[in-house]
Amino acid sequence: xxxxxxxxxxxxxxxxxxxxxxxxxxxxxxxxxxxxxxxxxxxxxxxxxxxxxxxxxxxxxxxxxxxxxxxxxxxxxxxxxxxxxxxxxxxxxxxxxx
Numbered sequence: 001x002x003x004x005x006x007x008x009x010x011x012x013x014x015x016x017x018x019x020x021x022x023x024x025x026x027x028x029x030x031x032x033x034x035x036x037x038x039x040x041x042x043x044x045x046x047x048x049x050x051x052x053x054x055x056x057x058x059x060x061x062x063x064x065x066x067x068x069x070x071x072x073x074x075x076x077x078x079x080x081x082x083x084x085x086x087x088x089x090x091x092x093x094x095x096x097x098x
Contacts, residue, residue, distance in 0.1 A: 040071030
């Protein structure tokens with residue numbers, strides 16, 4: 001998995017590529033933990049995310065809970081495989097997906 005981070009004031013954009021699973025979820029969790037202080041707008045670009053597991057969903061849920069207190073979070077460009085996981089798990093009701 002690769003994470004590209006673009007911080008601009010209180011906006012944080014993360015481009016996540018590859019697989020977000022049990023092995024790589026801690027990497028994203030660490031980036032978020034180190035980066036969310038003072039962020040009011042968090043955006044994920046999943047254009048190149050091939051797969052997401054329950055471990056990845058847990059990281060997104062944690063980020064959403066944090067952002068509910070300090071701003072907004074959006075997920076963009078999820079492919080059909082990732083969208084299906086979001087739909088089956090009910091995450092389409094929890095997350096803002098564009």
